[in-house]
């Protein structure tokens with residue numbers, strides 16, 4: 001559970017001047033432009049590391065914004081292909097209008113999927129807060145009727161996730177499994193970190209039992225050790241899993257996984273709408289958030 005200090009820091013962060021947030025979040029964000037993300041993706045590839053790119057932004061309030069993000073994703077898919085980079089993109093559906101009108105969001109995703117399929121690009125739908133889960137899974141299921149090159153994320157902290165694995169089993173999804181980053185009530189989500197980890201492993205096994213490929217997205221070293229035990233015990237090869245980490249987090253752990261021969265993908269966020277993402281990353285890491293506040297008070 002977060003300490004009182006952590007909670008205080010998290011509450012104070014929105015008052016921190018934007019330039020300071022930008023400075024401390026810079027390791028987690030490639031930059032504002034596609035070229036910044038492209039450079040990092042190319043560098044990672046030299047080290048045998050895969051990548052997925054994400055355009056920063058979420059929860060649009062008008063349709064025009066959603067259409068602008070749709071165009072930006074179409075351009076991203078074409079640019080990855082043109083430069084011969086990893087053809088892999090992660091998308092938050094609230095940027096494409098999910099919370100305005102789910103049919104409109106589906107139309108935007110259909111355009112993106114048509115372009116992705118023609119380029120051989122893999123699309124992964126990120127999972128947002130629990131108010132979006134049903135509609136996100138509905139869009140995933142609808143798109144799967146025509147496209148195979150699309151994956152989805154489940155969050156180990158949600159009570160419902162094990163049922164979602166059962167409901168989705170007929171689709172043999174390509175999953176990402178993460179703990180879940182949004183603040184959720186105890187009604188909806190497990191709060192105890194130990195229990196979240198237990199559920200993570202149970203869900204992971206259920207995903208593998210149903211034949212799915214899983215992107216295991218965590219930087220938790222102890223959890224990763226347990227996942228490695230499962231991979232060994234099940235004799236799984238790289239066709240069944242990869243590890244996934246966020247840009248700028250736990251580079252040492254990332255390098256040791258690669259040295260051991262595990263497939264690994266880095267999530268590279270970029271774009272002009274970096275502020276909300278940065279606040280989430282900083283809230284998650286009170287050590288860094290503490291530096292931000294200290295710098296602020298020192299001027």
Ligand SMILES: Cc1cc2nc3c(=O)[nH]c(=O)nc-3n(C[C@H](O)[C@H](O)[C@H](O)COP(=O)(O)OP(=O)(O)OC[C@H]3O[C@@H](n4cnc5c(N)ncnc54)[C@H](O)[C@@H]3O)c2cc1C
Pocket residue numbers: 125126127128153155178179180181182217218219220221244245246249250266267281282284285
């Ligand atoms: C590739 C990827 C994609 C993701 N996609 C989603 C998604 O679609 N939906 C969603 O809800 N969540 C997503 N997440 C976030 C995830 O749910 C967790 O909130 C986040 O990864 C932290 O949990 P953890 O498993 O790393 O474990 P934790 O126990 O939180 O962290 C383990 C250790 O990692 C380090 N660490 C973790 N985060 C940071 C950080 N930001 N800065 C510095 N150090 C850090 C710390 O040392 C910490 O002790 C994603 C995460 C990854 C890696």
